[in-house]
Amino acid sequence: MSKYSGKATVSKERMYQIIRQPVITEKATNVSEHNQVIFRVPLEATKPEIKAAVEGLFEVKVKAVNTLRQKGKIKRFRGIVGKRNDVKKAVVTLVDGHTIDVTTGV
Numbered sequence: 735m736s737k738y739s740g741k742a743t744v745s746k747e748r749m750y751q752i753i754r755q756p757v758i759t760e761k762a763t764n765v766s767e768h769n770q771v772i773f774r775v776p777l778e779a780t781k782p783e784i785k786a787a788v789e790g791l792f793e794v795k796v797k798a799v800n801t802l803r804q805k806g807k808i809k810r811f812r813g814i815v816g817k818r819n820d821v822k823k824a825v826v827t828l829v830d831g832h833t834i835d836v837t838t839g840v
Contacts, residue, residue: 742782749787752779756836757823769797769828771836777803777822784824794832800825 744752756762757772765772775784781799788796802825806818828834 742780742786744783744786744790746790748783749790752776752783752787753791758836765825769830769833771826771828771834773824773826775801775822775824777820779822779824781824784826788826788834792834794834795829796826797829798827800827 752775754774754776757774759772762772771788773784773788779801781801784799784801785796788794788799802823804821804823806820809816809818
């Protein structure tokens, strides 16, 4: 039996820190047809924290949370090498009947 229950208690302030912004791309729009929403989150955010934040801020029921870490690309500008920041994204699957309109503010 696991010591971890999967429940996370998150303060309202931390919820706003976890859900940084929705990802508005063609792919994100396509997955919205399958009751999924994509958010950009901090690198240290965990799946239970993300679930608690989405349920608390948007008042919806979350079915599952999948995360991915995207490494920053190396870019060059006039011979100077730079690196973009690493990004973590969360694909949140909602229970049937619940929706989030990402075009409106929280």
